Amino acid sequence: MSRTTRSIVVTLVVLVIVAALGFVYASPYIALDRVKRAADARDAQTVNEYVDFPALRASLKDQIAALLTRRVDIQKSGNPLAIIGAMIGAALVGPLVDSYATPDGVAAILNGIPPRGDPGERPPQAGDGAPANAGNAPASGVTAARQPPKEPPQTTAGYRSLNTFVVTYQHGAGDARYSAIFHRNGLVSWKLVAVDLNG
Template sequence: MADSTPTRRNATRPLIVTLIVIVVIAALGFAYASPYMALNNLKRAADARDAQTVNEYVDFPALRESLKQQVTGLLLTRRLDAHGNGNPFAAIGAMIGVALIGPLVDAYATPDGVAALLNGMPPRGNPGERPPVPGAAENPPAAAAPAPQPPVAGNTNNGAANNGNDATPPQPPQTTAGYRGLNEFVVTYQHGAGDARYSAILQREGLFTWKLAAVNLNE
């Protein structure tokens, strides 16, 4: 009786090769998508002020150092521009700002600061600046409501258009995201065509792990 073992091996070899190829393709796809998933998870956690999850996706020592360098450069540029324009008061303000970089950096190297960075609200280098209070930008304090008016014949909206509720809400920033090298993933924010851009930079740690590690305030 002929031995069927070689035949069985030959039959299973294509299946094993196919499975290996599928696993490799799936791993490569997951590796490519991993920074997008990390960014999504980080933004959700930051918006919810979930400090524990934010800590998993942010390298706070690296982010703090990057913020310090970027805000210092921002203020020094402002100081040089003020000197060039002959405005001593602006130069003094920039010098004061340099002295207050530490508290500003400490305020933005927090879940509140990360949420601000990922929602188009970077630090501007102003003295005493802090990240916006959660919900303040989306829900500004309402003005005193006007006294109700009696309906006017022929007016079907009962004066609703005059209640001050037709103000255009602030638009979210335009964002673009993509790789800038094998181990660097950059998200760029811009509110309008003429506005300055800035970026949040995620660095790879291992094969699938990404962390927010730097910003560029003058993209």
């Protein structure tokens, strides 16, 4: 093998390695784009490939329970009826978690509409707009879809560790932040596994 041929082979090998490393690095960004598009389209089959629903459900349950606990702590010195309301809200954690651990819920989370822990809250439904025209509640009035924000949220995304990728959402300087957390599931596969409502 001539020196020129060897140098071409080495160059090609280096290029392949650099391209592979670039793809591995970009893989969570690609996964985020794919799951967001699938969730917006309510493509449940594709969403299932990118979301660990049992882990997401457990995370949502913990986060929403923590929200309600903080509310009870804040309202202890206030109106006793507010405490009763918070306790009723705690009983509704299960249905709220179930409504957000769906393609509709994933679409809401990835579009800047996280759960707030309000009794009867549900994410915008498919077909209600982009992501939803959430003003249409069922006739019973028991549940209410979240009103989407007027402006899309500011997002930042990046690695928290080698196997954890975090997307943080915030609507404005004074608004609360929250994060969607992805974990590596193989070399280039990622899954949404948790939400951190505290940013």
